[in-house]
Amino acid sequence: MQPFVINGHGRMVFPSNFLPELDFTLLDDLDQLGAVIHRDFEAKAPSGTEILRRIEAGDHYATRYDVLRDVALNLFWSNRFTMTMYEKRPTRWRDVPRRRDDVFLPVLTPWVDADRKVAAVRDVYASLPAAWEGDAEDRIFDVLFDVLRHRRFHAAELPAVKPTVAQALADPTSLTYRLTSYDPDHPVYDHRRILDCAEDVPELEALHRWAMVLHDQYPWDRAATTLAPVGDLRDDDYVVVLHPRNRDVLDFVRRVTRDGRPAARRRIADHPPARTRPPVRPYPPxxxxxxxxxxxxxxxxxxxxxxxxxxxxxxxxxxxxxxxxxxxxxxxxxxxxxxxxxxxxxxxxxxxxxxxxxxxxxxxxxxxxxxxxxxxxxxxxxxxxxxxxxxxxxxxxxxxxxxxxxxxxxxxxxxxxxxxxxxxxxxxxxxxxxxxxxxxxxxxxxxxxxxxxxxxxxxxxxxxxxxxxxxxxxxxxxxxxxxxxxxxxxxxxxxxxxxxxxxxxxxxxxxxxxxxxxxxxxxxxxxxxxxxxxxxxxxxxxxxxxxxxxxxxxxxxxxxxxxxxxxxxxxxxxxxxxxxxxxxxxxxxxxxxxxxxxxxxxxxxxxxxxxxxxxxxxxxxxxxxxxx
Incomplete structure (x- = not known):
């Protein structure tokens, strides 16, 4: 990833700030990955339940921007493992390989109180004043809210390593995405359009990029998405199959899921520090x-x-x-x-x-x-x-x-x-x-x-x-x-x-x-x-x-x-x-x-x-x- 680029408007853009990419060669185990994910995705993000509590308390959100930011953070958190580790590929169920160890299915739990949480966000946004530019904030809200209202799964408990297809099929009641239709040309924001995003207010420009990246996490008609037991899937159904983003991710998954994996590398931070002692005499200038x-x-x-x-x-x-x-x-x-x-x-x-x-x-x-x-x-x-x-x-x-x-x-x-x-x-x-x-x-x-x-x-x-x-x-x-x-x-x-x-x-x-x-x-x-x-x-x-x-x-x-x-x-x-x-x-x-x-x-x-x-x-x- 380039550290910065100059976009079509002559503005400096840092792609790594909104397109997460972790170096899995530096991670030894799931605990280390969990610490990185917690710092980058969880520490600042409220859960859906927390957003609802803040709305119902009535004293947390002062402007529409405050709500938009919390929703965006929540959606990044919801995608914390898929967007860092996997590519989502809608595939006909008949074409999904059943025995490979490098193809995975998301096994999901329905989002608790989804309708109530979505309605609360919609209503509180409508009731609040704009922070800076109402039209721009409405455009951003439309993108984020469309992702939020079609979210199907509960995000509090998500495993980093997803089950293989065979593992998911071992329990036919496991729920995964089923798409009632799929258009490979479903509109998404291409990389250049994200880079060239421009808003007069810097905070809104950042938020607009977040919204476009989150939209692209679901490149299909989200309204046509349900959760279905894997045992009920039919050959012509589309499912969302997860593929590791690169070889390093696959190596990490294999390393942490197989018995007898090599011991973790000893890290410099693991060495206990010695007690500091002053020199026998000062060093004069x-x-x-x-x-x-x-x-x-x-x-x-x-x-x-x-x-x-x-x-x-x-x-x-x-x-x-x-x-x-x-x-x-x-x-x-x-x-x-x-x-x-x-x-x-x-x-x-x-x-x-x-x-x-x-x-x-x-x-x-x-x-x-x-x-x-x-x-x-x-x-x-x-x-x-x-x-x-x-x-x-x-x-x-x-x-x-x-x-x-x-x-x-x-x-x-x-x-x-x-x-x-x-x-x-x-x-x-x-x-x-x-x-x-x-x-x-x-x-x-x-x-x-x-x-x-x-x-x-x-x-x-x-x-x-x-x-x-x-x-x-x-x-x-x-x-x-x-x-x-x-x-x-x-x-x-x-x-x-x-x-x-x-x-x-x-x-x-x-x-x-x-x-x-x-x-x-x-x-x-x-x-x-x-x-x-x-x-x-x-x-x-x-x-x-x-x-x-x-x-x-x-x-x-x-x-x-x-x-x-x-x-x-x-x-x-x-x-x-x-x-x-x-x-x-x-x-x-x-x-x-x-x-x-x-x-x-x-x-x-x-x-x-x-x-x-x-x-x-x-x-x-x-x-x-x-x-x-």
Missing amino acids: LRVRERFAVLPRIEALTVVRGEHLCTNDDLIRNSAYSWSPMSAQEIVDKTGIESRVYTERPLEDLALEAAQAALRHAGREPEEIGAVLFCTCTSTKLMPSTSTWLSGQLGMQQTHSSCDVVAACAGLPYGLAEATRLLQEVERPVLLVCGEKFSDKIGTGRPARMIFGDAAAAIVIAPAGPGEQTDVEVLQTYASGPVEEVNSIIWPNPDFDGNVTVLGPDVRALAGRYLQQMIDELRDQSDPDGRAPTLLESIDLVVPHQANKTMVLKLAAAAGLAADRLFFNIETVGNTSAASIPLALADAKARGALTGPMRIFAPGFGAGAVGGYAVLRVDPAVIAPERV
Whole structure:
């Protein structure tokens, strides 16, 4: 599934948010599948009985949209296993194979109180005011209600693994679908029409897509559908036969239904965590002038950002059925983000463009570079590593070192620390590239979708000449902590279909711990130039990793940092992890916050409970203009 597409109206669409597709190679057993299904389909969805209770209570639904949303969630829940595991194929009963283990029949229980529940939905919808656009809401209601009123089965107890035809026939009283007629050309919404769905109100556009997908779950005349005992079926009756959606689903079904199946793979999460203990002594910050003979100078900094803007309205118009209601303004209030940037290009292309621009701006040739470092946590290129691939693409026949550094949102401090150490050995420029592409690794997880974006940056770090001062003044890196903080951001996460997941409370805990430690260290350090009582007081501007503006401002205030000392660009680009600090530095120049050589405190913290900071002297002249 593509992470996003641009539809016929020029709008961004996330197909995975309304066309569920699970990776069954990551699931070991029915318990794991049940947990995924519960999270994605059940946690937010009311049952028919719950909808009826809410209607009869008379105080739950304020607008028609509220009813529409609950009905849609209920119908996704009702189809939770069929739409993720099986294809529905109406077939004449005489043509249904009886002995195959890859053909299944839905065995169903009649929906309890169906007429009362359907009538209650119809009546309450008619009695309520429109939320935004009455005509659009009526069109959506017509599609959803047609599915609801022809639903025949009770959804509270449904097995994931359906019986084979032989198993269903073993009990002739088992009920399954019988279609009194079937037209293979029954109208459905094709994929392009679903993608091109457009409504003026983002919430209604998402709901309209849901309705079309749910309509397509029953590609036959629903009024001609009854439940019939399998023992009463006649040769010319049509039944709905279930076929696994793909080979992985069939393998999963066979794996969980046969005796003697292989033991489940041991998962990383199964390992019990050790008790955390502090190091035998603290790790002091590295004062570069005092620790290193070869001092680093920044010759160039370039950035390349994703070419597509994904606004908060885009998120809302792509709301997944697993998301709680949230408005565009609520996303701003929660994260400080109004939009993020995505790219259709490979991460390597962004990184290469940034690297080429950095060499040009520094006036350096590839053969002058002694090492290439690539800091990322989203690269899918393992062999060759992205850094070695970049070295080759740039025309470098040999480097002293080309390697990838996986330090997530602390990528820049980690990269600068490694670059500074390499300078001592090679005494020639080091090319440091930081890049991330999250847009194709998020799936249906809303916290990650709200926060992350795509970008790359490159920095040329060269040995300072005789008498020149260093631009990298203090370096510090950390890693680890309580296991819940170490695992607070995970990719790939088997429990979320291999996608990125963010566990907010644990992220806040690690960020708060590290930021307080960083501030305390700056207070304890002297100003290298002796112009201020402490290193903290000598800082001109704080450019943090752009994690979550709302969270970082609260943590900074708790640590004693005033908001007017911090620079953010997260509101327009999102969190680009390792690339976020360089991207923010470029925007600080563009917005007039960086007007001359300034001392910058650049902290970062994130996945793996990594953290670190750099105290830099940044001259805006080293920041190259972005390509338009």
